Amino acid sequence: MASSRDRQRKLARAKLDRQLARRAATVRRRRQIQAGVGAVLVLAVIVAGSAWALGAFDSDPKQNTAAEDTCLWTPQDATANTNLKDVGRPETKGLPTDGTRAMTVTTNQGAPITAELNLTNSPCAAASIAHLASRSFYDNTKCHEITADGALRCGDPSGTGLGGPTYSFYDEDVPTVPSASPSASPAPGQPPTYPKGTVAMISNPPGSNGSQFLIFFKDFTTTDPKYPVIGRVTGGLDVVEKIGALPTVDNGTGAKVKPKTDVVIQSLTVGEPVTAAAPSPSASGTPASSPSAG
Known part of the structure; x- marks a missing residue:
């Protein structure tokens, strides 16, 4: 136990x-x-x-979610080029990029010339022209040249070919063409690079667009396009053709390109954007034929 x-x-x-x-x-x-x-x-x-x-x-x-810039505007020095005119710059954001805007150019040569600006292919050019028009930039200015390419050149208040606003912008819709032949001649049967009625920008140097534009009164074909297309004439093409037939005189530089009779833009206006628009010229584009306005 x-x-x-x-x-x-x-x-x-x-x-x-x-x-x-x-x-x-x-x-x-x-x-x-x-x-x-x-x-x-x-x-x-x-x-x-x-x-x-x-x-x-x-x-x-x-x-x-901030909106990105639609267009960029490069400042230009008005002290270095006294032909420039400062009317501010367009907006960079929220610009229309679809459809067309109507442009009306009233001159001392007859009925108004109307055109459609292409917002899809050239939104910045259209925005610039609309901005300048809203500041009466083009009013009472002369179309200072009838070019050898068959176009009326306008949009320079100084009349020198060197004028414009105090900003520039890049090319948008420069036409593309087939590769040039060894002789640098257009291919047979090739449509015109700039058909009659085309509205295009022109700048010196190329790619520094401002306010100057061309209205073609005849077909122009080239293997080296330099002018960005911005729209097409919709009315008054006969007025442009009449101006294109005016005699020319020396413009002071030895070039016989200035219309002997002054061609004055009395007013230039741009309408509101229209999204449901008729087809506009593409980069290789052919402006649609339109009836001429008296």
């Missing part, structure tokens, strides 16, 4: 085992809780990182 001392030892041992078991269970629970909290924290960090990468914490949501 076990002595009372042995029984006491067994009871103490059992008590110690129970205490150790409880302590071990407590440690396991603590570790499980810590692991769960750690997993939640890791998940939260991953979610927060993904949200940050997607811009969820941007302070200004509008910053990501």
Whole structure:
């Protein structure tokens, strides 16, 4: 029979085992809780990182949706070129880029000349002309040249060929032509590069467009196009043809290109954009024939 001392030892041992078991269970629970909290924290960090990468914490949501510039205007120094006229610059954003705008040129040579400016292919040229027209830039200016290419050149208040606004902009819709033959002659049967009635920009040097434009009164074909197309005549083409037939005199530089009779733009206006418009010339384009206005 076990002595009372042995029984006491067994009871103490059992008590110690129970205490150790409880302590071990407590440690396991603590570790499980810590692991769960750690997993939640890791998940939260991953979610927060993904949200940050997607811009969820941007302070200004509008910053990501800001409209991009439609056109860029390069400043020109009026002190270096006194032929320039400062009437401000057009907007750079929110400009129409689809459809057409009607342009009406009233001269001292007969009925108004009307044209469609192509907003799809030449939005910046159209925006520039509309801006200048709204500032009466073209009013009471002379078309100072009848070019050898068969076009009336207008849009320079100085009448020198060097004038314009105090900004310039890049070419948009310069026609493309088939590769030139060794003789640099157009391919037989090739449509004209600039059909009669084409409205185009002209600048010196090329690519620095401002306010000057051409209205072609006859077909012109070239293997080296330089004039960006901006639209087509829709009325008054007979007036342009009549002006194109005027005698020319020396313009003061030895070039016999100035109309002997002054051709004065009394006013030039540009209408609001029209999205449902008739087809306009493309880069290789042929202006659609239109009835002449008296």
